[in-house]
Amino acid sequence: MRASRAYAATAVACAAVGLTAPTAFATNGPGNVTVNPYSVHQGSTISIAATGCGHGGTVTSNAFPQASLSAGSKGYASARINNHATPGHYNLAVKCNDNAMVATHQFTVLAGRGAHGGLGGSLGxxxxxxxxxxxxxxxxxxxxxxxxxxxxxxxxxxx
CATH class of the missing domain: 1.20.5 (Single alpha-helices involved in coiled-coils or other helix-helix interfaces)
Known part of the structure; x- marks a missing residue:
């Protein structure tokens, strides 16, 4: 009798997980786009993060070639700014593979190559x-x- 209750409870739990799993990757489009660093030198690398692209996506801008956004609840991409990018403000666009919506974020390209220093104790x-x-x-x-x-x-x- 006790075993049948345990089996029934396990079956109900598995069914609940199985029914909610497809909604775990449902996306509403890209959101919460962040750029690090906000101001970047020509030829340097910029990191982009965005939520809402469960199946990955792409990041485009006039300042760098198209980059791939990783899949997951929060996707990440990195892009190298073109050496010949004109200093100034640029927009980047994040588009999910499974959604037509686009999210944008602004960043700044600075003149020059910047310093290639070490970490200098900046990490814990x-x-x-x-x-x-x-x-x-x-x-x-x-x-x-x-x-x-x-x-x-x-x-x-x-x-």
């Missing part, structure tokens, strides 16, 4: 750095605790 620690650090702290604490416990045990055995 990565997940790997944090995991290694936490492991080292934990092993140091364990080693210290064992050292103190053995020392107490040895000191109490002499008296």
């Amino acid at each position: 620690p990565s997940d790997t750095d944090v995991a290694v650090g936490a492991g080292l702290v934990a092993s140091a604490a364990l080693g210290g605790a064992l050292f103190v416990a053995r020392r107490r045990h040895a000191a109490s055995g002499r008296s």
